[in-house]
Amino acid sequence: MRLGLVLSEAGSGLRRNLSMVVSIVLVTFVSLTFVGTAALMQLQIGQMKNFWYDKAQVAVYLCNDAVQSASCPTGVTKAETAAVEQALKTPPVNTFVQKYYFETQAQAYKNFQQQFKGNPVADIVTPSILNEAFWINLKDPSQADALSQALSGMPGVDAVTDQRRLLDQIFAVLNTASITAAVIAAVMLVAATLLISTTIRLSAFSRRRELGIMRLVGASNRFIQTPFVVEGVIASLIGSVLAAATTVGIVQFFVQGYLARAQRDVAFVTVPDALVVVPILIGAGVLLAAVSSNVAISRYLRV
Numbered sequence: 001m002r003l004g005l006v007l008s009e010a011g012s013g014l015r016r017n018l019s020m021v022v023s024i025v026l027v028t029f030v031s032l033t034f035v036g037t038a039a040l041m042q043l044q045i046g047q048m049k050n051f052w053y054d055k056a057q058v059a060v061y062l063c064n065d066a067v068q069s070a071s072c073p074t075g076v077t078k079a080e081t082a083a084v085e086q087a088l089k090t091p092p093v094n095t096f097v098q099k100y101y102f103e104t105q106a107q108a109y110k111n112f113q114q115q116f117k118g119n120p121v122a123d124i125v126t127p128s129i130l131n132e133a134f135w136i137n138l139k140d141p142s143q144a145d146a147l148s149q150a151l152s153g154m155p156g157v158d159a160v161t162d163q164r165r166l167l168d169q170i171f172a173v174l175n176t177a178s179i180t181a182a183v184i185a186a187v188m189l190v191a192a193t194l195l196i197s198t199t200i201r202l203s204a205f206s207r208r209r210e211l212g213i214m215r216l217v218g219a220s221n222r223f224i225q226t227p228f229v230v231e232g233v234i235a236s237l238i239g240s241v242l243a244a245a246t247t248v249g250i251v252q253f254f255v256q257g258y259l260a261r262a263q264r265d266v267a268f269v270t271v272p273d274a275l276v277v278v279p280i281l282i283g284a285g286v287l288l289a290a291v292s293s294n295v296a297i298s299r300y301l302r303v
Contacts, residue, residue: 028239
């Protein structure tokens with residue numbers, strides 16, 4: 001098979017159906033950009049989990065006279081506070097603990113004011129209604145439940161809270177957004193497949209006389225099909241490259257250029273992470289175009 005002749009036929013087909021080619025480029029670009037975004041979101045969620053789960057702490061809130069609860073009809077005594085700290089230093093509890101520190105009501109109030117600065121609730125809260133607490137970093141964050149069971153029933157302990165529970169709720173929302181992006185990407189890929197198939201059929205119909213002559217002179221189906229497959233692959237390849245460039249650009253200029261500078265305490269995806277996605281996008285675009293083009297022209301030639 002003469003490669004030059006095949007490429008010449010493919011180029012001729014692209015010029016004849018320029019508007020349809022632009023449509024393929026655009027729909028491939030949009031659909032694969034959604035695919036790239038969904039992949040980056042999953043990478044981002046994974047990085048954030050690794051980053052924040054290691055930093056997640058367990059808070060052991062002590063009883064407070066000003067805010068009574070079922071487990072705390074009275075406040076905590078110095079002896080009860082000392083007993084909780086002693087438990088953190090001795091087996092079996094200390095086997096879970098990496099480090100801990102004690103937060104007084106004054107420190108809790110200062111942290112609260114910093115966290116809710118500018119919020120009207122900051123003017124209402126006083127130090128007396130905030131609980132003293134032990135903040136604990138675990139050697140293994142997955143052992144938070146075991147630590148909670150060991151400390152929850154101790155006198156003077158109001159509640160044991162694992163920050164990972166709050167993080168799980170946030171990550172659940174992020175996972176939902178990622179799944180939504182993936183579903184939209186799948187719908188767009190189906191649309192791209194149908195559009196590529198339709199374009200190839202229209203291209204073949206516009207050259208039906210040429211195809212008839214080629215059949216009469218004994219050209220094989222493979223020789224006839226190849227230029228049409230090449231047309232679809234080239235158009236889809238352009239869209240795939242644009243989608244890959246957009247994905248890298250989003251990470252470079254928005255994630256790293258803006259978000260990473262604005263939120264320095266968060267682990268964001270980097271350009272090398274985006275470059276891992278690039279060959280996947282390009283490969284998916286080329287494969288999608290090759291298969292849909294081949295199926296479309298094969299069915300047309302059988303008619």
